Amino acid sequence: MKLTIIGSGKMGGAMAKRLLEAGKIGVNDLVITNRSGKIPQALSGIPGLVMGTDNRAACADSDYILLAVLPQQYEQVLSDVTASAREGACLISIAPGYSIARLTERTEGRFPVIRAMANTPAVIGEGMIAVCENPSVPEDKFREAKELLSVLGRTEVIREEQLNAVIGISGSAPAYFYVFLDALADAGVLGGLHRDQAIRFAEQTMLGCARLAVQGGEHPAVLRDMVCSPAGTTIEAVARLEAGGFRGTVIEAARAAMDKAANMGKK
Ligand SMILES: NC(=O)c1ccc[n+]([C@@H]2O[C@H](COP(=O)([O-])OP(=O)(O)OC[C@H]3O[C@@H](n4cnc5c(N)ncnc54)[C@H](OP(=O)(O)O)[C@@H]3O)[C@@H](O)[C@H]2O)c1
DSSP states (O other): OOEEEEOOSHHHHHHHHHHHHTTSSOGGGEEEEOSSOOOOGGGTTOTTOEEESOHHHHHTTOSEEEEOSOGGGHHHHHHHHHHHSOTTOEEEEOOTTOOHHHHHHHTTTOSOEEEEEOOGGGGGTOEEEEEEOOTTSOHHHHHHHHHHHGGGEEEEEEOGGGHHHHIIIIISHHHHHHHHHHHHHHHHHHTTOOHHHHHHHHHHHHHHHHHHHHHHOOOHHHHHHHHOOTTOHHHHHHHHHHHTTHHHHHHHHHHHHHHHHHHHHHO
């Protein structure tokens, strides 16, 4: 299998690195392009890695082409792919705003299109990856593309109309979690901890809570109740969060991301 990754930033770089590390692809079967032609830090020191700036040459011989550029760069890149990739090569897109229909139309219906969404924990293989159903993609191609994406983390197949919700609650959500983590660390400093100590306590708590939720499978409300003893310290804090509109603010924030993604698709 030959793979081209267009874009070597956070997502393209992570995908290349993790595929090579996992032995899912050999360095001779992978071509990566960016604008500068420079090997990014994440990929430095990999012997034999080919890096280019010519998207057309990079696509000509590929079975899979992953578009890992920002949506603003899509039009140029899609022209390059349409002009050079061979019929039947499979396109994988991880951008908001470009639906399967739009990508198919834009590439003159020449390629099966896989639409997916990742998030930044993908850099360490801990991402949450949504892959959209597309009955037009041959089953073996869909399976293979999903397997490629699984090096970035946990994958789940969804309907395309659910993708904007995924953008709101996992694609964009690392930023919300980091705002919360940083704020909690601030509170630790306020309470007398050193900054690095406060960050350590807050981040291990976040990690432990995520693991407990995933492994235990309990509803978040049950896990919250486990911490809230009657007339205790935690319920005081939870009451303050509710009074500050924390829950509503989180929902509205995620909805803003979903709306933005939906509007990008209308342009
Ligand atoms: N980061 C996230 O949290 C996240 C989450 C989910 C989905 N995504 C999606 O993943 C995609 C990639 O995002 P990213 O965060 O990896 O972006 P990024 O870090 O900004 O990287 C973009 C890459 O595209 C390259 N590029 C730009 N124009 C190009 C062109 N014409 N030909 C070839 N390469 C070109 C850039 O090369 P130079 O460096 O040489 O300019 C850079 O390597 C986006 O569609 C984004 O929406 C990102």
